[in-house]
Amino acid sequence: MFKRIEQLKKEKNAVILAHYYAPAQVQALADYVGDSFYLAKVAKQNDADIIVFCGVYFMGESAKILNPDKKVLMPDLTADCPMAHMVKDGLIDSMRAEYEDLAVVCYINSTAELKSQSDVCVTSSNAVEIVRKLPNKNIFFIPDRNLGRFVKEQVPEKNIILNDGCCPIHAKITAEQLNEEKKKHPEALILTHPECEPEVVSLSDYIGSTADIISFAKNSSNTEFIVCTEEGVDYQLITDNPQKQFYFPNPHPCCADMKLNTPENVVSVLENEDRVVEVSAEICEKALIPLDRMLQLAN
Numbered sequence: 631m632f633k634r635i636e637q638l639k640k641e642k643n644a645v646i647l648a649h650y651y652a653p654a655q656v657q658a659l660a661d662y663v664g665d666s667f668y669l670a671k672v673a674k675q676n677d678a679d680i681i682v683f684c685g686v687y688f689m690g691e692s693a694k695i696l697n698p699d700k701k702v703l704m705p706d707l708t709a710d711c712p713m714a715h716m717v718k719d720g721l722i723d724s725m726r727a728e729y730e731d732l733a734v735v736c737y738i739n740s741t742a743e744l745k746s747q748s749d750v751c752v753t754s755s756n757a758v759e760i761v762r763k764l765p766n767k768n769i770f771f772i773p774d775r776n777l778g779r780f781v782k783e784q785v786p787e788k789n790i791i792l793n794d795g796c797c798p799i800h801a802k803i804t805a806e807q808l809n810e811e812k813k814k815h816p817e818a819l820i821l822t823h824p825e826c827e828p829e830v831v832s833l834s835d836y837i838g839s840t841a842d843i844i845s846f847a848k849n850s851s852n853t854e855f856i857v858c859t860e861e862g863v864d865y866q867l868i869t870d871n872p873q874k875q876f877y878f879p880n881p882h883p884c885c886a887d888m889k890l891n892t893p894e895n896v897v898s899v900l901e902n903e904d905r906v907v908e909v910s911a912e913i914c915e916k917a918l919i920p921l922d923r924m925l926q927l928a929n
C-alpha cells in the first residue's frame with residue numbers, strides 16, 4: 631500500500647498532511663504530521679497540486695481557504711469536529727452590537743462560515759500570544775470555552791467573553807480519572823491540552839497544544855507522563871522517546887472522527903479524487919482574512 635501511495639503522490643503531485651490525532655498508520659504514511667497551526671502553515675507554503683488532509687473537516691476547509699486554486703481532498707468527508715459548529719446563530723452579531731471595539735477571536739476548530747465572521751483565528755499553540763497582541767480590549771472567544779478560559783487567565787488585561795462550546799473528547803476527561811492514574815504513577819508529570827475542563831487543567835504540570843506537549847515530553851528529564859489529550863499523540867511520543875512511559879486517562883480519550891482517516895481511504899481518495907473539500911468563493915475570501923492575520927501575528 632505504501633508503494634502505491636508513493637506512486638500516486640508522484641503521478642498527481644500530491645502531498646499528504648496528517649494531524650497527531652489521526653491513526654498511527656496514517657501518521658506513518660503522511661509527508662507532514664503536526665498540530666493545527668503547523669499544518670495550516672504547511673498547507674499555505676507547499677507547492678503541490680493536490681493536498682490530502684487527514685484530519686477533520688475544518689482542517690480541510692482551512693487548507694482550501696489558504697489555497698483556493700488547489701484541490702483539497704479528505705479521506706472521509708464526514709470526519710467532522712462537533713465543536714466547530716458550537717456558536718449560536720446570530721450571537722456574533724449581537725456581541726458586535728453590544729461592544730464597539732469587539733474582536734471576534736476564532737479558534738481554528740470552527741467552520742469556514744464562523745471564520746468568515748471573525749477578526750482573527752488562533753490555534754491552541756498561539757492563542758495567548760495573538761490575543762495579547764490585539765489592540766482591542768473586548769474579545770469574544772469562539773467556540774471553545776476551555777481554551778478561551780485558559781487564554782483569559784494568561785491575559786488578564788483583556789475582557790475576554792467566553793462562548794459555551796467545548797470539545798466533547800477533552801471535556802470528558804475528569805479529575806477522578808487523572809487522580810487514578812497519578813496514584814498508579816506518582817512520579818509522572820501531567821501534560822494537558824487546554825481544551826480540557828478547569829478541574830483537569832488545575833491538576834496539571836504543563837498545559838499546551840499537542841505539538842507543545844510532544845516537545846515538552848522530549849525535552850523533559852522526567853521519564854513518565856500522564857497525557858490529557860487524544861490518544862493519537864502516543865505515536866509521536868513513543869517515536870521520539872522510546873525509553874519513556876506515557877499513560878492516558880482511562881478510558882483513553884479518542885476522537886472517532888479523526889479515526890475515520892485510514893490508509894485504505896487515503897489510497898482510494900488519491901486514486902479517485904472524489905472527496906473534494908468545497909468552500910464557496912465568498913466564504914473563502916472572507917475567511918482568508920482571519921487566517922492570514924493569524925499567520926502574520928504568530929511567531
Ligand code: 13P
Pocket residue numbers: 664665666667711739753754755797825839840841
Ligand atoms: P491542536 O492541534 O492545536 O493541538 O488542537 C487539537 C485539536 O483538537 C485538533 O482538533
Ligand code: SF4
Pocket residue numbers: 651686710711712713714739797798799800825860885887888
Ligand atoms: Fe474536535 Fe475534539 Fe476531535 Fe479535536 S479532538 S477534532 S476538538 S472533537
